[in-house]
Amino acid sequence: MGAISRQDCERLDVDDPLSSMRAAFQLPSDTIYLDGNSLGALTYAAAHRVQEVMTRQWGGDLIKSWNLHGWIDLPATLGRRIAPLIGALADDVLVADSTSVNLFKIASAAARSRGARRKIITERGNFPTDPYILQGLAGLVPDIELVQVARDDIGRSVDENTFLVVLTHVHYQSAEMFDLPSITRLVHQAGAKILWDLSHSVGAVPLDLAAARADFAVGCCYKYLNGGPGAPAFMYVRHDLQETLEPVLSGWLGHARPFDFQDDYSPASGMTRHRCGTPPVLAFAALDGALSVFEGLEMKALRDKSVALSELFIQLVEAAGLGTELALASPRNAMQRGSHLSFAHEDGYTLMQRLISRGVIGDFRAPNLLRFGFAPLYLRHVDIWDAVEILRDEVRRWRETGGASIARMAVT
Numbered sequence: 280m281g282a283i284s285r286q287d288c289e290r291l292d293v294d295d296p297l298s299s300m301r302a303a304f305q306l307p308s309d310t311i312y313l314d315g316n317s318l319g320a321l322t323y324a325a326a327h328r329v330q331e332v333m334t335r336q337w338g339g340d341l342i343k344s345w346n347l348h349g350w351i352d353l354p355a356t357l358g359r360r361i362a363p364l365i366g367a368l369a370d371d372v373l374v375a376d377s378t379s380v381n382l383f384k385i386a387s388a389a390a391r392s393r394g395a396r397r398k399i400i401t402e403r404g405n406f407p408t409d410p411y412i413l414q415g416l417a418g419l420v421p422d423i424e425l426v427q428v429a430r431d432d433i434g435r436s437v438d439e440n441t442f443l444v445v446l447t448h449v450h451y452q453s454a455e456m457f458d459l460p461s462i463t464r465l466v467h468q469a470g471a472k473i474l475w476d477l478s479h480s481v482g483a484v485p486l487d488l489a490a491a492r493a494d495f496a497v498g499c500c501y502k503y504l505n506g507g508p509g510a511p512a513f514m515y516v517r518h519d520l521q522e523t524l525e526p527v528l529s530g531w532l533g534h535a536r537p538f539d540f541q542d543d544y545s546p547a548s549g550m551t552r553h554r555c556g557t558p559p560v561l562a563f564a565a566l567d568g569a570l571s572v573f574e575g576l577e578m579k580a581l582r583d584k585s586v587a588l589s590e591l592f593i594q595l596v597e598a599a600g601l602g603t604e605l606a607l608a609s610p611r612n613a614m615q616r617g618s619h620l621s622f623a624h625e626d627g628y629t630l631m632q633r634l635i636s637r638g639v640i641g642d643f644r645a646p647n648l649l650r651f652g653f654a655p656l657y658l659r660h661v662d663i664w665d666a667v668e669i670l671r672d673e674v675r676r677w678r679e680t681g682g683a684s685i686a687r688m689a690v691t
């Protein structure tokens with residue numbers, strides 16, 4: 280195979296069935312944005328929708344907007360729009376609160392109906408909010424035990440004492456992806472339930488929660504869904520589990536009749552009971568706009584493009600001879616990873632700072648990982664080519680200048 284040229288990449292962009300999607304995004308012209316896995320880019324639709332909700336609805340119709348513009352139903356309305364992206368039935372998804380809070384809501388509600396089982400299992404090295412939240416729950420309910428195990432030990436750790444397994448589908452550092460249907464099956468065989476954190480999956484990886492009969496899921500809307508910084512998150516409960524899952528965070532808007540203002544709590548049916556307080560309408564407006572970009576898209580097309588971009592990145596890094604300094608810290612097999620790549624570099628922090636100063640925005644994760652995300656809706660093949668050229672340049676500069684000598688001194 281010959282070297283891949285920039286022209287080859289231009290041709291790939293011409294043939295790209297998703298190429299027109301880039302126009303939906305407001306992107307700075309001097310930036311190659313490889314951090315959409317952490318904060319998705321702004322869509323024109325989101326900007327427009329926030330403006331409209333602010334001036335026409337809030338400004339014009341004031342409190343009438345709760346009914347007139349359906350503000351009160353936003354958690355369910357947006358849940359219905361996210362449902363097809365995760366393979367869920369329309370009414371099984373609710374948008375509310377943050378991923379961290381939703382994780383607590385589901386885990387604490389599951390703890391109420393755990394019977395004699397005491398154990399929650401999660402992966403050691405999971406995104407920290409997951410174990411932190413579970414540690415908080417275990418502190419509140421003293422007979423619950425949180426067990427953190429290595430990835431490969433999850434299968435044999437789930438036993439008759441386990442009521443809940445909490446796993447992140449695509450790992451935030453390595454991008455390693457669990458086989459969601461087979462892990463779900465394994466957990467079910469032990470009589471336990473599974474809660475999937477889909478933060479690094481939704482909007483980039485096809486998901487079918489219903490087919491897998493997954494029990495619970497939560498996920499983030501400001502990463503590949505582009506819902507805006509701190510966008511409300513989603514939660515999913517499989518339909519047949521909904522009526523027995525009693526909320527612990529039993530807020531007034533999860534009440535069966537919130538506007539009766541009764542003294543005692545009585546849960547609404549379905550997902551509505553997991554609402555707590557008043558929804559942040561402007562944040563919902565941004566997410567509402569952002570989700571319109573996904574309408575009618577095939578998740579398979581997004582996945583194909585994301586795989587193509589990440590494969591291209593790896594090939595170009597190898598062809599540029601950077602493989603000795605940049606060690607791929609993600610699975611080499613694209614089918615085993617999500618939509619980002621991590622590379623270990625002994626001076627990763629400095630290198631990432633230099634890339635960012637030249638307009639290539641990825642991020643750094645301690646201790647030594649450079650992380651690059653491939654958002655399939657707005658990145659082009661030429662962006663990957665240009666990014667690797669700049670990366671090649673900066674690695675060369677690092678070798679020739681202070682960075683390399685400082686690192687050498689540290690080794691000797």
Ligand SMILES: *Cc1c(COP(=O)(O)O)cnc(C)c1O
Nearest residue numbers: 377378379406447451476478499
């Ligand atoms: C990004 C991310 C979160 C974010 O949680 P917040 O409550 O929005 O801060 C949670 N879990 C995982 C796995 C993530 O990657």
